[in-house]
Amino acid sequence: MLSNISDSVRSEGCSTGVLSTSKALVFREKPVCSVYSLYPINLKRLWGLALVVLVLALFKLSHVPDFSRAGEHSIEQFLELASQAEKYEHYHQAVAYFEIALAEADDSHRAAITERLKYCRAQSRVIDRYNNRSLVPEIISTRADSAAKQLDEVVKFINEQYYVKVNARELISDALIELKAAAENRLVREQFEADADKLNELSGQLTVLRRELSETIGCKLSFSGSLAEVIEPLCEDAGMGSAWPALELGYALADNLDEYSYLLGVNKYNGLLDRMNGSYVGIGVDLICETELPTIFDVVPASPAYQAGLKPGDRIIRIADVAMGNLPASRISKLLTGPARSSVELLLGRGDEEISVEVDRKVIDSPTVRHVQVLKNREAGYFRVSSFDYNTALEMRRALDELEEAGVKTVVIDLRDNGGGLMTAAVQAVGLFVRQGDVVHVQTASDQTTYRVRPNVFGSYNLSVSLLMNKNTASAAEIFAAALRNHNRAILIGETTLGKGVIQTVYPLHESSGAICLTTASYTPPNDESFHKIGLKPDCQVERSGEKVCSVTDYFSLTDPVLRKAVELTDMSRSVHPHTPVEVGKNAGLSKSQG
Numbered sequence: 010m011l012s013n014i015s016d017s018v019r020s021e022g023c024s025t026g027v028l029s030t031s032k033a034l035v036f037r038e039k040p041v042c043s044v045y046s047l048y049p050i051n052l053k054r055l056w057g058l059a060l061v062v063l064v065l066a067l068f069k070l071s072h073v074p075d076f077s078r079a080g081e082h083s084i085e086q087f088l089e090l091a092s093q094a095e096k097y098e099h100y101h102q103a104v105a106y107f108e109i110a111l112a113e114a115d116d117s118h119r120a121a122i123t124e125r126l127k128y129c130r131a132q133s134r135v136i137d138r139y140n141n142r143s144l145v146p147e148i149i150s151t152r153a154d155s156a157a158k159q160l161d162e163v164v165k166f167i168n169e170q171y172y173v174k175v176n177a178r179e180l181i182s183d184a185l186i187e188l189k190a191a192a193e194n195r196l197v198r199e200q201f202e203a204d205a206d207k208l209n210e211l212s213g214q215l216t217v218l219r220r221e222l223s224e225t226i227g228c229k230l231s232f233s234g235s236l237a238e239v240i241e242p243l244c245e246d247a248g249m250g251s252a253w254p255a256l257e258l259g260y261a262l263a264d265n266l267d268e269y270s271y272l273l274g275v276n277k278y279n280g281l282l283d284r285m286n287g288s289y290v291g292i293g294v295d296l297i298c299e300t301e302l303p304t305i306f307d308v309v310p311a312s313p314a315y316q317a318g319l320k321p322g323d324r325i326i327r328i329a330d331v332a333m334g335n336l337p338a339s340r341i342s343k344l345l346t347g348p349a350r351s352s353v354e355l356l357l358g359r360g361d362e363e364i365s366v367e368v369d370r371k372v373i374d375s376p377t378v379r380h381v382q383v384l385k386n387r388e389a390g391y392f393r394v395s396s397f398d399y400n401t402a403l404e405m406r407r408a409l410d411e412l413e414e415a416g417v418k419t420v421v422i423d424l425r426d427n428g429g430g431l432m433t434a435a436v437q438a439v440g441l442f443v444r445q446g447d448v449v450h451v452q453t454a455s456d457q458t459t460y461r462v463r464p465n466v467f468g469s470y471n472l473s474v475s476l477l478m479n480k481n482t483a484s485a486a487e488i489f490a491a492a493l494r495n496h497n498r499a500i501l502i503g504e505t506t507l508g509k510g511v512i513q514t515v516y517p518l519h520e521s522s523g524a525i526c527l528t529t530a531s532y533t534p535p536n537d538e539s540f541h542k543i544g545l546k547p548d549c550q551v552e553r554s555g556e557k558v559c560s561v562t563d564y565f566s567l568t569d570p571v572l573r574k575a576v577e578l579t580d581m582s583r584s585v586h587p588h589t590p591v592e593v594g595k596n597a598g599l600s601k602s603q604g
Contacts, residue, residue, distance in 0.1 A: 084110050084118070091125070098195065100132040131187035134264050135194045141339040145200045147274050148257075149250050151521070153241060156252035159520040163259040163272065166516050171266060172454050172529050178222075180265055185219040187261035188254065207247035214239055263525055269513050270527050278524040281515070285398055285431070288375065291346045292353065292368045294319060295395070299557065302326060302333050302358065303341055307395070307561040310379065313369040321560030324358035346370070377430070378404035380423075380565050383415050384572075389579045390417035390472075391565055391572070394438075397430030397485040402437035409441065409470050419473035421575045423564055425503065429484025432512060432532075436460045439492045442499070444469045447535040448492045451512060454529075474499035475575040477564075478547065483507035487545055491534035494548070500578065501547040503571045510541025549574060 091106035107126040114122055138144060167175060191197050192212045198205065218240065245251040263272040273281060283289045293312020296303045302324040308315045325333050328344040345353065347370050357364045378401060381392040390412030394401065412420055429435075436448045440462035451458045476490050476499050487506050493499035512530040517523075533539045551574045558564070567573055 084113050087113075088122070091129075095125075095129055098132075100129045100136065103129040104133060127183060127186050128190055131183075131190035131261070131264075132194060134187065134260075135191045136196055137337075137339070138260060139194070139196050139200060140337050141343050142200060143276050143343075144274055147276075148253055151250075151252040151256060153251035153255070155520050156255035159518055159523075160255040160259050162518050162520060163262055163525055166525055166527060167262060167266065170514065170516070170527055170529050171270075172452075172511070172527075172531060174454075175266070180262065181222050182219055183265040184258055184261035185215055185222070187264060188258055189215040189219070191257050191261075201247075201249050201253075203248040204246070207243060208249075211240065211243040211247060214243060259525075263527070267511075267528050269509075269511060270525075273515070273524045273526065275522045278515075278517075278522070281524075288372050289346070290349050290370055291373050292317075292319075292370055293373045293375070294345070295561075296325075296338075296341065297558070298338055298341075301335050303336075303338075304559055306558075307379065309373055309375045312373055312375075313371055317366050317368045319355075319357070319366070319368070320359065321562050322359070323364075325355060326358050326363065327356035329354055376404055377401045378408050380561065381408040381411055382565065383412065383417055384421070384576060385567060388417060389419045389421055389576055390415065391421045391423065393423040393425075393561065393564065394427055394486070396427055397432075397434035397438065397489070399431065399434060401430065401434045402441060405438055405441055406467070409472070413470070413472070417472070419475065419579045420470075421475045421477060421572065421579075423477045423572075424482045424486045424490060425477055425479040425564060425571070426481045426558075427478075427483070427486040428481065429486055429509070432460075432485055432488065435485040435488040435492075436462065438489050439496075440465065441470055442472075442474060442493055443496045446496055449488050449532050449534060450537060451530045451532045473579070475578065476501050477503050477571050477575060478506050478545070479504040479553075479571075480507060480544075482545075484509045487540060488532065488534070491540065491545055494545075495535040500549065501545060502549045502575050502578070503547050503551055505544040505546050506540070508540050508542045508544035510539050549578065 087106045087110040091103045091110065094100070094103035094106060104126065107122060107129060111119060111122045111126060167180075189212055192208050192215065197203075198208060240254045241251045244253045260272045263270045280289065293309035293314040294305050295307040295309075297306040298304070305314075305319055305321055305323045305325070307321055308319050325341075327333060328341070331344055333341065347353065349371050350369070352367050352369045354365065354367045357366060377395050377398055379393050379395065381390070383390050390408075392405075392408045392412075394405070409420065432449070432451075439448045443462055445463050446461060448460045448462055451460065474493060476493065478486070478490060478501060482490070482503075483506060487509065490499070490501055490506070494501055510531055510533065511528045512532055513526045514529040515524050515526045518525060531539070531541065551571045553570060563569060565572065567576065
């Protein structure tokens with residue numbers, strides 16, 4: 010199972026503007042966004058075989074359909090699989106099956122399938138939201154009038170700041186589906202210890218309210234008094250509290266705008282701010298969840314985890330007294346984080362042995378540029394950029410200075426599994442290699458802004474550049490890669506990137522101390538060719554042929570086919586013209602120049 014945590018980015022023009030990146034494959038122990046805490050919202054067919062195997066185990070099916078050959082199976086088969094997954098509350102699997110059925114359905118069935126698909130997506134988001142159990146105390150402690158004011162704030166931001174005109178009728182209809190899903194969700198009912206009969210009545214009223222609002226709502230997003238007059242008393246009687254419907258509807262409205270917009274509670278928002286500053290309280294590990302047990306992908310240098318001897322590739326079997334078998338990422342993160350100066354006991358699997366270790370928690374200063382090294386051919390340097398935050402450009406400059414002093418002629422920058430980060434950090438990083446010119450064009454609902462780099466006193470590096478990327482390279486990392494290629498300063502090696510060409514801005518909510526993250530703009534590289542939902546195609550396509558990445562060391566080993574290809578191209582470029590990379594433009598390979 011992939012764990013997907015958003016890296017978010019600060020953009021200009023807002024005190025907490027955020028470019029929320031795609032779902033990264035690798036996450037640190039403190040997730041910052043509830044929507045992304047376990048699964049992507051729009052699960053695609055690439056889940057295929059894994060989902061089928063899981064459903065086979067759950068439902069004892071005798072035949073396993075191949076999603077890659079979906080056309081060979083009837084819609085009825087996929088609808089039956091979806092129904093079974095829904096029945097047993099495996100909503101993410103149900104979404105995958107409904108998506109395939111919808112793609113194959115004729116017009117007479119599309120409306121009904123779409124409705125069920127929306128409901129299962131809503132249930133998936135509700136489960137992700139309530140999984141870490143921190144939301145219920147926030148809701149219970151909130152007054153109804155404060156919740157109503159927060160909802161008004163959310164509606165105002167959507168009306169005024171969303172990057173395209175909102176279809177108010179459709180958005181409210183979809184948000185009320187999610188509110189109904191939350192009222193019917195077993196996890197929610199258990200956490201609130203709610204009255205089931207009252208919630209069933211509430212569910213029926215939400216169906217009526219959805220029909221009424223869809224018939225009366227105008228072009229602009231707004232609400233009648235039905236929420237306060239009808240829904241709030243039912244929620245209070247059921248034990249949910251009178252604030253619940255307004256707060257939950259705020260989450261639902263943000264969720265249903267697009268896959269990158271979401272609402273953050275107080276704890277999530279504070280965590281986001283900490284992460285964008287490059288620090289958080291934890292033990293200092295990046296995790297990957299592709300198997301039953303989470304695996305340590307990387308260890309932050311000088312962190313408690315590093316000092317305790319944790320290594321990339323270690324499997325976490327148990328945290329304190331909690332076994333890790335298939336736990337959601339949000340739960341794992343909560344167990345690893347905690348107050349500074351506290352400690353946590355881990356049981357690790359390393360090879361065939363089990364190791365018990367106690368690790369302190371402290372404020373982690375987590376660099377985004379790591380593993381700076383000279384490769385074995387002595388002509389190429391390497392470093393990995395895990396994300397783009399406030400300090401990334403400075404960290405890159407230090408790495409480049411170190412590699413220049415070592416005499417390298419070209420640098421390999423690894424952007425694989427880099428989910429993005431600060432847009433402005435990506436612009437600054439481009440300035441390390443491009444003396445001047447456009448970096449990215451940002452289009453909001455009302456205007457366009459072009460971000461540029463200009464000559465500066467520090468100068469730019471004209472080392473030859475190779476960028477390594479894969480399907481999880483996204484957002485700010487794509488901005489960086491596209492700009493360097495457009496300016497003929499880098500060759501892109503690896504796989505086609507994710508393709509996220511929209512920007513999110515985070516707006517604080519004054520009523521709750523939380524925030525809303527909204528898609529507020531789209532962007533294109535200097536050549537104006539959008540890669541949104543398409544991705545950047547590499548100059549040299551290299552895939553890992555199904556090899557599973559278990560730790561960051563898999564990436565900077567010369568047995569890695571992508572890195573090996575970058576080194577081969579470096580050798581080729583030296584044989585053709587010293588210090589000029591293959592397919593890189595005329596400015597590559599000069600000595601460091603002053604702007």
